[in-house]
Amino acid sequence: MKLLRLLRILSVGLRFGLEEFFLGHERVRPLRWLVQALLFWRPLNQPRGMRLRLALEALGPIFVKFGQMLSTRRDLIPAVAVKVLRPGIAPVIAHDVSLLYAAAGLVEKLFADGKRLRPREVIDEFEKHLGDELDLMREAANCSQLRRNFKDSPLLMVPEVYWDYCAHDVMVMDRMDGIPVSQIERLRESGTDIPALAARGVEIFFTQVFRDGFFHADMHPGNILVRAGSEQYIALDFGIMGTLTEVDKQYLARNFLAFFRRDYKGVALAHLESGWVPPDTRMDELEAAVRAVCEPVFDRPLKDISFGRVLLQLFQASRRFNVVIQPQLVLLQKTLLNIEGLGRQLDPELDLWKTAKPFLERWMNEQMGWRALVNNLNTEAPKWAALLPQLPRLAHQSLNGNRLAQLETGLTLILQQQHVLNRWLGVIAGLLATLTTAAVYFILR
Template identity: 45%
Template sequence: MRQWRSALRLYRILRVLVRQQLDELLPQRLPGLRLARLLVRRRPEVSALSRGARLRLALEELGPIFVKFGQILSTRRDLMPPDIADELALLQDRVAPFPGAQARAQIEQALGQPIEALYASFDEKPLASASISQVHPATLADGREVVIKVLRPGIHQRIDDDLGLLRSFASMAEKLLPQRDRIRPSAIVAEIERTLVDELDLMREGANGSLLRRNFAGSTELYVPEMIWPLSRETVLTMERVHGIPLGDMAALRAANIDFEKLARRAVELFYQQVFRDNFFHADLHPGNILIDAADPADPRFIALDFGIMGALPLADQRYLAENFKALFEQNYRRIADLHLEAGWIPANVRSDELEGAVRAVCEPYFTRPLSEISLGEVLMKLFQVAHRYQLIIQPQLILLQKTLLNVEGLARTLWPKLDLWAVAKPVLEQVMADRYGWSAVGREIRARLPGWVIQAPELPRLLHDHLRQAVEGKSRVQLESASLEKLVRATRQGQRSIALAVLSAATLLAAALLSTLEPGQAPQLFGLPIAPLLGGVALALGLLALRPK
């Protein structure tokens, strides 16, 4: 049955693609393509449209899964031609709502009780409807207003079927189409699948929102609604209802006398706080997911909605990103090239000066623009394109961040076209570098690890004794060049001395790091000079002695 359903769906897809005159992009041996060409009449008005517009219209006609596919492709500007990426960015998730009675039945099935026992009131007319779910207003017994997000009936089956077809298309494309090493259709389909699986689990979305709410607890800049966990399941999510002005309603924002410049600066600052302070950022920031609290027009507050797509970066990627931006501010192209090489993302046979030249060619033209036209998201995209020339595969989390950064910059510039994004971002990133990688960060890391070191310290003599005993007994993995007892004893003594010096060096460095975290008036001094740098020098000397060849 499923095979027949998939075959019928494939034929319908081919009809749409042929009608939009996109069949030349398909593998010519694709089953059913010849039949679709025979049965579908080509319309001359379609020929007048650009290829990007034809692709956008086809994806919208094919339904929600293909719209998601196009939306993800639109973020891959490092892979897609600009004209196609621009058109795909216009894709809209236009889906008619499903009946409110069905939503009621879904909620009752998920929560196991009649709707009247769960909510004081429930409105079957949805507030909003999208491809994955729709939202209904309701009221709790205590009078609080809430909204209920409900998955569409049958959405799992529809997604499974369409993903199966997309995997088949991707597999054929990788065998038959050029540039397959660069575009990697299967990887893009896998990315779509991960995104959709996350969006189909409303408990996961609720957990995302709950964490973001905790990160900004008490904030006057961003508000996140409360999740109502007793009334939430995998297919139903109940959360606090919040009211505000939609970010896209510029007329209403002007009528409320909102401070647009402050709002624009705040949008950028909030994004960098999420990325670098919390390592957890909202990755679906379009106007439909953002409201503005205009209670204080001079100090407006953002309200975040829809937490299905969130991003996080490993610490190594955070540092890579912050260092790259810092080097961009300084126009230090050699540093950018070195960062790519240090990360191991570029083949070892690529020369640093060659990569530096490629980076300079991409970045230098941006510095001739007015500051109000410079985009860090666009520069980052160009750097990814440089990396692709050297067969680098960009990590998905960095692609997601770059897409979100472009969205945030676009929103900020819509609010205040003259906004200098660099002036807003630079102090935030400099503070991040100081907080994350400065001496104070070293001190915090040491203080966090110190209890564990103290617990493990008594074991150190026993471990050293066991290691030396194994060396004497010939069980050490180190291959000794001579088996003579005299050389063995000498090597053992030298090893003891090196280990002792290394331990002493580490302890001295630990003391220096702890002292460096004290306030200037609290740090001990020797002859009027702070002790921490002196101890650091002693630690370095001891370390060099420990490493000195014998």
């Protein structure tokens, strides 16, 4: 059976012009010329990624060991997963996005809150991430970055990317074996501590958001596996990743901490200082509105809380205060809803607030304490070293610039005064000419 399977793989691969995967070794590389000569009739005008996908579809379930064919020695490269872009998908997505833009334009025109919700900016963000998903080299880079962020971490395992076999329409990475996170009974049978697994999921999310500012934004159960007998997650599908600036992270952390501490005035102030509400907003009214939404959800298990409902109520309350929707945070809100669903599946008794609060407090202390000061000094020191020798020249240029600006202003004023003087001289000359003419007229009479 193995021999028949290998022959089937070889024949399909050769038919679609993929002999480089089978005849890549130096000793058999000359056979590629023989194959190309014998199979000259093959239509090879399609991109390699499309041909690879067609080959995978032709092979079907028989193609379970293809990853081992990427190397002549199995100890050099493990079994891999090959992701190939679906042919012809880009025009379909472009058409759908154009429909979304049309709908966004209608929302802006027909609804009172249309402009405040900024639907076009939200679609812009959505289109950007869809474009990223269509480039598998970008997805491979996302995977590589996330793997680097969690290198040797007991929390999360990320597959390794094999760059030599990647292109914009093909991605090759480690094949990850694990139990789908939705199969809770199998996880229990393997010895996984389910409550600990749920708590680690929350920790992974907040670590990605606040430590790295780079988070997996498609964390539904289909993209998450768990190593059997452990509480280590395995991440899959890196097409949609979210990023946050340092400013976003600071304000989000302040909002979360104030929320967990039931400091609703702090939530209102954080919204004001971040520019999410107009500067003339009354803080006491915003504080009362946030309290009315958030207070009922505290001290309740996750099974009794719906983040979707809380977010909806917050959006409804925000209408009164003209809160500006931040497009860069839409992915974060989507991921929060995914985390809610995952936590509800694993451990409905999970107290999300108590799990997340210590992590956020520790992160804020690291950002505000003396260690943060030392880290910032170390970060800025190279910039200062480059800037300090230039200060005398920059100061001289600044002074000269100010002096030139003053001279330019003075000349402008002189020219304006000259124009006024010229007009008055013209008026006086006209009057003198008139008086002279009148005097001559009377004398001659």
